[in-house]
Amino acid sequence: MASHSPYEWKNPTVAWIDRRLPIFSMARADLVDYPTPKNLNYWWNFGSLAGIVLVIMIATGIFLAMQYTPHASLAFESVERIMRDVNYGWLMRYLHMNGASMFFIVVYIHIFRGLYYGSYKAPREILWIIGVFILLAMMATGFMGYVLPWGQMSFWGATVITNLFSAFPLVGSDIVTWLWGGFSVDNPTLNRFFALHYLLPFILFGLVFVHLWALHTVKSNNPLGIDVKGPQDTLPFTPYYTAKDMFGLGVFLIFYLFFVFFQPNFFGEPDNFIKANPLVTPAHIVPEWYFLPFYAILRAITFDLFWGLVPAKLLGVLAMFAAVLILALLPWLDRSPVRSARFRPIFKWVFWLFLANCLLLGYVGARPPEGINVYLGQAATAVYFLFFLVVLPLLSFIERPRPLPTSISTAVTPAGVGVSARGVAE
Template structure:
């Protein structure tokens, strides 16, 4: 690409000495983008928008929050009642976490469906999974900060999981707590890390975008850009598309902020933390529920390993398996649009994740969706089994045996002649 010519003398003077404006121009204005991207590609930019919203609202909340076990709960109530628009900042932040995970989960499942993890985009995919892990750590520590009942007991349950590891488990839990029980040192550690990790996520996002621009965007057909006719400049075509998507997203986001701010929360978290009173049913936030269900589904020992350790390993394996997907998928076709068999297994995976989420929210002894004779724990075990079978067995076997539909010769052909029907 030729260097842009700036008519504004100030812009030209700055850009000649620090070409950051030219860099942004090439990356966000002239960047050649596949001409067939759907609205499913909006969720990456939406996730970036909500990340900035979370960082800004968090900075202003910190100005009024007191990270002390005796004052944290009251300081949150003061933010809600006495600080000008404190209620708005907190509801933007709390509901922003849920919106962030919704955007990222849709973004990941879109990548799974269209094969965005395949070569040459493996590193791009890895960085995305690292962002997810950093988000989970940040969200968990942030959930502890209000120091309500569910915050305190959720932290107790989750941190105790590390004690399942032999030899290092108990010292690790003591280090996490900053003592021999959850208290003020724990709250201070979680507060400092919760403030730090969003900037780590921001750095990973920069790497993610850098890797994206190095290998170019995937598209619904999975066919790479071959000619200039296959692409269009990012601006104005996709900036307008992203702005429309953001408008729809803001309607949904702000609906929860103003009309249902506690929809994703737990009522017990409006009770101050009490180490002597255990809530009837301890559950994590909704975005952790599938992993929580996998953890609880392992209720047996194997090869001398206790059930608790196996459950923790299974929970971590549910995320680690995502790192090796580029090699588990043996199909030579990238997009599931042209894979008539695998696309149905993908639908089953989505249903399976919702089932895991439901199981994670219910007590293990409850009947599954009111069905007598089928307990939540049993359904959780079946859903966990399918989750791992999908990636470790179904994906490689179907990739070898499936006969995909013929691919279009180019992106332009798919746009002009109807994609898979070309």
């Protein structure tokens, strides 16, 4: 990954291997010596947590796949068999089910941390864009995984989401038939979703590797958002951040396993305990909670454009995809040279309003699209896009950032407080 300084390995076997394949030097450089800013706060724990959750998901998923049957007439039954007859099958499944929710909680916090501290700005644009691809891959994986138990919400969620592609003009319905492998969501759909659900996490793993490669090339951002000036600003990753990440992992596992053991169906839907039935549509079809803000944006567009040439459904689908993809443009929409919100008095407030707006979208996404919810969803959707397309570009012109500290070490050591401007060393 990062450039390897030549290490002297005392153990002759290790030295022999390392001269031919520098895995020991690489591990040493990236896991031990990696120079990390000394002022990272606990919001920086969520990156490594996301990596650990991915490993937990792959591990539990492989065991589940050994017992699961991807067939429309057996999938629901095989999941119940895992829950009842397979030794600790219930544990594997609850870990996997709740792990999906935990993955999104952790990654959403990770993204908002990047947003607050300007981690997407130069030189970390590619690091950020890879992150957006990771989010997209996670969404595809999560969506297809939810289909596999073949409950009512699995089936109807898959029907609604795949049908979105029918909104595209001319080729729409052909795309949907192609996705389904037939003329409705059925056994071929379940089969391919299972195959892809098994494949995508490994692609995700590859993306995470590239994400870390880019990170270790440009190095970590920090809460002050200023560049590392020298070794006095950094600490070796091990033991300092390994110890901090281990403690964070402990806290996270308590949170995660509380749900697994005591509220395992908290994030689920009762309708998914009913086997898929193409003849009975549930009263309210809702996606998993982590899709709700995007679902609200999809449903917010209730009007045609250009005298019906662009129907509302197509607009909604485009808005939903744009809501994710616009994140990739963030490094160029936000022109402010200052990274951290700590020194951006207006952006700081805009950030919290944006976060609140995302939560509002999530709330609206969970409600039936009636009455006030429609207007709330439309207003929140407008705010979502205004934030990226208008507020952020304008803000870099009108906002006067506060003075930045000269270096991380002057800002974080007590002696340094007098050196930097008053109020800067938070």
